[in-house]
Amino acid sequence: MALDATFFALVGLILFFVLLAYLKVPGMIGKSLDERSNNIRNELAEAKRLREEAQQLLAEYQRKRKEAEAEAAQIVAAAEREAAMMTEEAKQKTEEFVARRTALSEQKIHQAEADAIAAVRSAAVDLAISAAEDVIAKKIDTDKQDALFKDSLHKVQSRLN
Numbered sequence: 001m002a003l004d005a006t007f008f009a010l011v012g013l014i015l016f017f018v019l020l021a022y023l024k025v026p027g028m029i030g031k032s033l034d035e036r037s038n039n040i041r042n043e044l045a046e047a048k049r050l051r052e053e054a055q056q057l058l059a060e061y062q063r064k065r066k067e068a069e070a071e072a073a074q075i076v077a078a079a080e081r082e083a084a085m086m087t088e089e090a091k092q093k094t095e096e097f098v099a100r101r102t103a104l105s106e107q108k109i110h111q112a113e114a115d116a117i118a119a120v121r122s123a124a125v126d127l128a129i130s131a132a133e134d135v136i137a138k139k140i141d142t143d144k145q146d147a148l149f150k151d152s153l154h155k156v157q158s159r160l161n
Helices: 005-022 025-139 142-160
Strands: none
Touching: 005 025
């Protein structure tokens, strides 16, 4: 057998494999691959856990959103009821105000009528007194006038006391 380059290449390859086995390289490679697969498995588990957590958060936020929408609807309904009550109250107060103003106006009208009637009566009395004075002055002389005045004055004083 001749010792050619192929033989030395084979011997080099065998020595290389023996050296690799002696230095436990296949174990290190296996261990490295095991660690890598464990890391990948852990990362997948972490990703799964994060995904589940994200789904829980999403479900919680959706529930909170629905609750907020329901609360907003309740607030809007309460505001509408309050607005309707305020409108009704304002309408009632306006009607009461108009009724009070109408009653006050009617009262003022009645008072004005009474004042006008009193003024007309007073004017009629004054006119009648004036006319009576003229008639009496023409028909009665001074002595009788003085006597009538004193008599009327006594009657007025007795009625006032």
